[in-house]
Amino acid sequence: MRLEPKPAPSLAVTLSFPLAAIVTTLVLTSILVLVAGASPLSVFYLVAKGAAGSQFALMETLTRATPLIFTGLAIAVAFRARLWNIGAEAQLYMGGIVTVALGTGALPLPSFILIPVLMIAAMAAGALILLGPAVLKTRFGVDEVVTTLLLNFIVLLFVSMLLDGVLKDPMGLGWPQSQKVIAEAQLPRLIQGKRLHYGFVIAIAAAAVVWVITKKTLLGYEMRAVGHNAEGARFVGIPVNRVLMKTALLSGGLAALAGFSEVSGLKGNLTLDLSPGYGYTGIVVAMLAMLNPLGVVASAIFVAGIFVGADAMSRAAKVPSYIADVMVATSLLTMVVAILLTRFKIRWR
């Protein structure tokens, strides 16, 4: 079996394969629903309704997409330079830590100053925690897949420690949770009474900025060169280690914004379950988008929509709610195959 590149696929082809992926996912999910003893016929309808069938559903989908856009961008930036950052989860929590450390009254500033300050501080924290693995990679040749992965555990335990200690909410009755951030530190909701908040807007803006960086700037060029051939990049005078450092800072900072936005926009405080694996899902989001920053927005909304829709479907169809994750996983795997098939033809022999 071999793959052959297709000459510039037509729009119909480009669209038909992802569509087929979604249909395949629905069919597979329907089978599971059938096995669970419920009617599979309405699965599609229920998923669509749950993901975007009402203003509420749509807002929920976008709310969930928000942190995924940030972590997806973080991964896209890093992977472009072949910096295998599996630690967006840790960076996200660092963002959360800083947001509550400074946002619970330590800085009595008006909102329009405080929020940018919090964002910058959060980014700095996330950047710093990824800088460690980046330095270890460039100076000592330590594999960053492993160090960033291990840091996820360490940072989560660190959060747990802070929530038992200095960041513990004195009014929290002993629960491992922080105080709420002050009103000035909160991102307003986009629509009154809905959960969607300005973090989403910031995420879109971040995607645009990252797009400009990767496509238009010297740094974007350098990152790509380093990603494709570090030795060659070094030869032509690109400061490879410095580029990796900058990439790490940008990537860690973006992931940290996810933590900032979840705390400041959605939860109000920091808990141990701030993220149900957004850092890992970010990898999926970024790769579905083929590392394109604007694509990240679309793929984050897609992944969030599948989850929210399938979760609602599980309740409506009365099947175990774990089917939502099954569906996310299936759609992810079928989708990457579909993307491949839009660009390559499979030749047997």
Added chain:
Amino acid sequence: AEPIKVAAVFTVPVEQQWVSRIHKAANAAKDRGEIEYVYSENTANNDYERVMREYCEAGHKLILGEVFGVEDAARAVARDYPDVAFLMGSSFKPDPDLPNFSVFDNYIQDASYLSGLVAGALTKSKNIGMVGGYPIPEVNRLMNAFMAGVKEVAPDTRFQVAFIGSWFDPPKAKETAFAQIDGGADLLYAERFGVSDAAKEKKVLAIGNVIDTQADYPDTVAASALWHFEPTLDKAIAEVKAGTFKADDYGVYSFMKNGGCSLAPLGTFEGKVPGEIKAKIAEKEKAIKDGSFTVAVDDSEPKSS
């Protein structure tokens, strides 16, 4: 009458001890035909509010759950659905401005205290191991009451306290228990799944918590402090039915005097617990029920001694 539509939103699987008691009570009410019952388990706090809203939209009249990490969001939902009754596990107090939102918690310190009396009598090495998930009030409270019970009988007992940083890692809990046995413990307070298994393997004793596991460990689990959610739930169902549901603290329905907790029958250990202790248990139980003795509610983190 029409059964009441009840929905529960749990942040952990229904096997988890704490939630299993709520689930059991709800299933019992369902079997009695009083309610229709659906639930979502293992719901992340991130999704909690959405799931609540979906249930409200779907026409459920009573929502059960545990909102320890999502207090504000849950109350916001309650505000948006004034016709739905909410009975939520929470460490906070009810708010009269939010008349449809009541709270409960597992105040079973009474039973834990009694189980401590048993433990104090049975430990020979005067060294007790305790393995917890996280040091939160719901856990600390029971551990402290248990320790108070032990000290009542055996004041010079040492305690080894460990938290494994997870609600769900029985192998880890088991390893931790092994370590405590290595450290001299001959009796374990089994706050987590896994601890009794270690006790069984190493032939030491265990005290159960929230649920009764003696059937699985007949030679190991000497006593258990049981939580009964039925009084709490039945009260709420009655209020909803009567249309009189209001903001209230249902915590008291977990108290022994209200039948919310009990010391499990000693069962296989009936003959092994000294008579004087049994008498003491009976005496304390009576005092608790008639209000002449109250077990202190102490939510601070227990430490090894």
Added chain:
Amino acid sequence: MDALDILFSASFWVAAIRIASPLIFATMGELICERAGVLNLGIEGIMTAGAFAGWFTVYAGGDLWTGLVVAALVGALFGLLHATLTVPLGLSQHVVGIGVTLLATSLTYFTYRLLLPEVTSPPKIEPFQPWPVPGLSKIPVVGEALFTQTPLTYLAFLSVAVVAWTLYRTPVGLAVRAAGENPSAVEAQGISVTGIRMGAVVAGSALMALGGAFLTTSAFNSFFFQMINGRGWICIALVVFGSWRPGKALIGAILFAAFDAYQVRLQQISGGIVPYQVFLMMPYALSILALILVARRATYPKALMIPYQKGER
């Protein structure tokens, strides 16, 4: 007991070896995959599926060994999925790995809930019992630590020997290593890179599943959600720590487990002065430290994470 006594007690080493056992299986599994050039991030999910499949087989009436076989088969099946997507199709090993983890985990939970809808306490099975090796188990400390374990632990050690023998002493092992170093060398010698890599991922995934099954049929006796709790990710670190060599990875697994067993015991004697999280962090932090020390000397498989397409320019 003080901090040093612990290290010389047999029960501590018994615990260390027991904690290491599932890690050993899964680490060997990951090592095979990576040696063939495929990073298998599906490990966490495959371990979950293996844990459930093995346990449920026994719960449904099968014997313990049948449970292991079923676990391995289920692992192999997810491995096949991973391999199909990453090897002939050459899809990103990161995405597929995370996708397989998510799929295996959620499918397992879904299946668990379907098969056991109304349980209020986790059902139990009769797990593997410790089986002291006659004679050897009587050796003080070392004998006790190594030879008073369950048969599954012995199997874990055996798996290291088998993996090491296969990689270094058999033609197929040679092909696996070469596929991870330079796939075109394999193709040029008339061996299908696709076949070798897929085979390695499938076999490795079966081993990972055994690691999962160890938790439910030996270390414990029932299945829980989130049971693997990051152990799979640890194994990925252990492979790197072991410089992709079975023997070194074994030592890594035992060291890691020893740290883990040690921190549990230290927690008991520290009297709660040090936050318990610090102890829990210890194994991870020390792993990073260890990686820094070994990194310079490690020679990783050159073609790791690089998909191979026949006839690609």
Added chain:
Amino acid sequence: MSSTPVLRLSGISKRFGPLRANDAISFELKRGEVIALLGENGAGKTTLMNILFGHYVADEGTVEAFGTPLPPGDPRAALNAGIGMVHQHFTLADNMTVQENIALGTQSLWSPRLDRSAARRRIEELSADFGLAVDPAATVATLSVGERQRVEILKALYRDARILILDEPTAVLTPAETEALFRTLKLLVAKGLSIIFISHKLQEVMAVSDRVLVLRAGKLVGERETASTDRRELAALMVGQEVKPAEVNPARLGAPLLTLDRVSTAPHNGAGLADVSLTLTAGEITGLAGVSGNGQAALAALLSGIRRPTGGRISIADREVTDWSPRAALAHGIARIPEDRHAVGTIGDMSVTENVIAEHYGSPRFSRMGFLNWKAARRFAEKIIADYDVKCPSPEARIRLLSGGNMQKLILGRALDPDPAVILASQPTRGLDVGAVAYVHRMLLAARDRGAAILLISEDLEEILALSDRITVMSAGHLSAPSARGERSIRELGELMAGHSGEHSDHAA
């Protein structure tokens, strides 16, 4: 010599997208025969051999070995039929031993044990029989290029190959190694093997082959008995016109532009530099001859800026440089043509445009305030493509898809663009066809005539002799005293290269 064909290709065609890499090619190979396959870069030689060996599947046509057709796309079938191939880019696993590389795939995959002692014996036998000395226990990464090639040939012989395909085997060999290879080939032919030999070096083709096939743009355009043709005819067949060697004007020396004063470096792909002093003068080509691994790579790395000296001084235009990096080297006007155009010279998956601006992307020419000026970049790419006659689909094409010669032209264009003061040319014509070689030579001579100081590092003595105004020989990290054009004979140079003379220009340590 028997006349039964051992191999027959009939009507082989292969397209890559719109490109016809092979177009209806047919020929036969006889027992004990050596066929040379000639053609420009990109003519389709490697493609044809890859089809024959089963790496690629032909769109049309069949391959027959010893009278039986080979299934397409199956290297194992080709191996079993007795075909062995030494690829243009070696297919060895670097971190494994010679023996492991050779034994790979020779035993049934499922046999329970590698038969290591038997393998070792057989390798030693073959080494002895065919003059292919190499230590079976050595790790491939530690071997020289010549040794690796011997391993590749051993791989084929170990499997009893009857037909051996060698794709540009001499491109990376030293003259001595090349001679050794030819001796081995003679032994093989004597044992009845048939050989297909690809090379761009016409004198080699004349020396070893019985018959010559010439490919041009995917078509078989000529077939000659070696005995009845000559280099000029073959060159003309290949290129479609006559190739004139570059003309050399007398040198007009200028000021010294770059001086190394007792510079030492750490080892780099072979020996490091030991107390090397060297001056590059404007308007002059300094040729550096030597057996590879003697420090040429270290010198190239040093001048490229990717390695820093561990001792001694570098001065450029009489000023000592303190900070040394690729960027510094570029800033000081050093143009670099690297030895390995795939690994470091280009970034294969980036476009032609992105590659040609790589050395100057940050200059005001291509950027403003941190943003790239893609328009200017593209204009520059188009200019180089036009000026250097680069064959490529578009400036947006991935550079990986270009043939070696075209890639080299782009690198040349990039390096020579703003008239550099100093040019470092490492193996600038390795693997290039005669036409491309002449082109590169002309460009280098033109740069010298404009006043650039050029250091030419090459293992091809003919090239050194043809271009250099001054020749120096490197051996074990030391430089010989330079000699002027024509001053030393090939033999004398050869002796210096072998390290037979204590004559070093270095100051006594």
